[in-house]
Amino acid sequence: MNIVIIGQGAMGLLFTHYLRSEQISLKTRTRVKSSATYTFTNIHGSSSQYPITTADVEQLKRADCIICCVKSYDVSAALKEVLPVIQPHCPIILTHNGMGVVEKLNLGCGFNNPIYALVTTMAAKKLTHTHLLHTGEGVNTMGLVTGSSSATEQQQLLIMLQNHIPHLSLTCAIKRLQWQKLAINAAINALTAIHNVNNGELAKQCYQDKIKGIVAEVVQVALAEGVDFKRTELISTIKQVIERTSKNSSSMREDVRKQRPTEIAYINGYITELGEKHQISTPWNQQLLQQVNDISATHSA
Structure with a gap:
């Protein structure tokens, strides 16, 4: 099978x-040079080199x-670049954080490629441009979000990917x-970015009211969108993730530290946007959105 991955x-x-x-x-x-390689260090610390095509x-x-493994704000540009070339039936899998990307794609008339979202709990960290450290195992779940694909086609895609991607389901x-x-992400990514801490720090008592406030708003907005x-x-799930990834540094924290754009607009920003749509107050998420944007602006100044 010929697979193209967008994003390094x-x-x-x-x-x-x-x-x-x-x-x-x-x-x-x-x-990338045709002779380029990347180094993969597994969870047990063993490293090997592999070619990049x-x-x-x-x-x-x-x-x-x-x-498509690019950040949420780069998805539209990435897809517009490849859509004129790929086959109309070619499935596209998105792995980005946040929501609201597919609804705003505006890819033009005639586009009906099946688009899947893949939600993963795996974790990895780039030590250099071509050195990847696998920091956490996890499960992967994918599902069709737009476009046309029969049940048979979906199962065929799943079986092919299951041969390689661990713990993958449809x-x-x-x-x-x-x-x-x-x-x-609304709780962990934003708070770790603002306070510049590893995930495990959020288990401290001083963060619990903030987490509860964030989650309360998410629950209200999700219900308005038909998800109960x-x-x-939800708070229990977040606490489990904090404990399981205690030594990890969130992607948003790393983005802020390295002066890169963050996905805050598609995480806490998405919650506040839908809150306005449904006339639901979201002060906790609005505050986090503002704080992360302010920190990013300060770092880039």
Whole structure:
């Protein structure tokens, strides 16, 4: 199977590694030398080097699947670049944090490629541009969010990917999982970025009221969007993630520290946007949105 992965970030390299036995190629913003390699360090600390094959136009034309591993704010530009080249039936899998991307894609008339969301609990960190450290195992769940794809086609795609991607399943309830991850990111990513701490610090008592406030707003907004959560269960899930990833530094914290754009607009910003739509007050998420944007502006000044 010919698979093209867009993006050479941590998740892009992680999926490149898992799918390396297939005809895998990597599409990046910057040209990668044909002889380039990447180093993969597994959870146990063992390192190996593997080649990187750069995706060209011919590989895009032959692509049986596109896995888009760019940040939420780059998805639209990335897809508009490849859509004129790929086949109209080629499935596209999005792995970004946050929500609201697909609704705003505006890819033009005639576009009906099946688009899947993939929600993962795996974790990885780039030590250098081409050195990936796998920091956390997890489960992967994908589901169709737009476009046309038969049940048979979905199962065929799942089986092919299951041969390589660990703990991968297909669901027709992907929206609920997206909202659950949105709630987790709304609390953990924003707070760790603002306070410049590892995830585990959020277990301290001084953060509990903030987490409860964030979650209460998410529950209200999600319900207005047709997704029902119990607040206590969502808080419990967030606490479990904090404990399991205690030594990790969130992607948003790393973005702020390295003066890169954050995905805050698609996480806490998405919650406040829908809050306005449904006339639901979201002061906690609005405050986090403002604080992260202020920190980013200060760092880039």
